[in-house]
Amino acid sequence: NAGVTQTPKFQVLKTGQSMTLQCAQDMNHEYMSWYRQDPGMGLRLIHYSVGAGITDQGEVPNGYNVSRSTTEDFPLRLLSAAPSQTSVYFCASSYSNGARREAFFGQGTRLTVV
Amino acid sequence: AQSVAQPEDQVNVAEGNPLTVKCTYSVSGNPYLFWYVQYPNRGLQFLLKYITGDNLVKGSYGFEAEFNKSQTSFHLKKPSALVSDSALYFCAVRDLRSSNTGKLIFGQGTTLQVKP
Numbered sequence: 001n002a003g004v005t006q007t008p009k010f011q012v013l014k015t016g017q018s019m020t021l022q023c024a025q026d027m028n029h030e031y032m033s034w035y036r037q038d039p040g041m042g043l044r045l046i047h048y049s050v051g052a053g054i055t056d057q058g059e060v061p062n063g064y065n066v067s068r069s070t071t072e073d074f075p076l077r078l079l080s081a082a083p084s085q086t087s088v089y090f091c092a093s094s095y096s097n098g099a100r101r102e103a104f105f106g107q108g109t110r111l112t113v114v
Numbered sequence: 115a116q117s118v119a120q121p122e123d124q125v126n127v128a129e130g131n132p133l134t135v136k137c138t139y140s141v142s143g144n145p146y147l148f149w150y151v152q153y154p155n156r157g158l159q160f161l162l163k164y165i166t167g168d169n170l171v172k173g174s175y176g177f178e179a180e181f182n183k184s185q186t187s188f189h190l191k192k193p194s195a196l197v198s199d200s201a202l203y204f205c206a207v208r209d210l211r212s213s214n215t216g217k218l219i220f221g222q223g224t225t226l227q228v229k230p
Binding site: 104 | 123146148150157165204216223
């Protein structure tokens with residue numbers, strides 16, 4: 001079982017460039033989400049999805065876009081990268097009725113915007 | 115507002131000594147609490163959770179946590195620390211306020227440094 005797979009692991013972007021962070025899970029989880037991790041701030045929710053075709057905003061959605069065409073995949077798009085988006089990004093998945101269950105996280109994408 | 119606080123940025127402990135990483139929470143209703151660990155350049159790994167029942171929860175790698183409702187705390191503990199326990203630890207609580215019950219609210223994280 002691969003679990004949650006994120007690509008790429010590292011990325012450097014120039015300001016204004018766009019890119020897509022990939023996330024895939026093989027556990028048939030309905031719920032998927034994207035967090036960003038910044039020093040001293042823990043993890044903050046960017047966007048989430050409760051199933052294919054359904055997405056919604058989290059705490060810090062500005063500058064990011066998501067889609068969920070399949071249960072397995074939940075890509076995160078940076079529309080026009082800014083230095084403030086330099087961060088480590090984590091994708092997570094869990095069962096949709098799984099408030100009592102733990103979430104599974106990918107290994108993260110370290111993004112630097114110059 | 116629902117929140118989680120980890121009052122210590124860093125905890126230093128000598129190998130073989132007991133360790134405690136503190137977490138307090140503020141939620142309405144019964145809390146679903148989690149601890150995760152992040153090793154350098156790795157993703158978050160689940161350690162343990164409290165949902166209901168016994169206040170002392172046992173988890174992976176010899177860790178345990180004690181739920182204290184009156185003090186709204188969920189401190190992570192281990193009787194004898196190992197150098198390999200050195201990592202970043204996150205406490206989290208499920209946000210049950212809305213239909214987004216998958217959301218986790220995280221504390222700021224505590225770096226645990228275990229010295230030989």
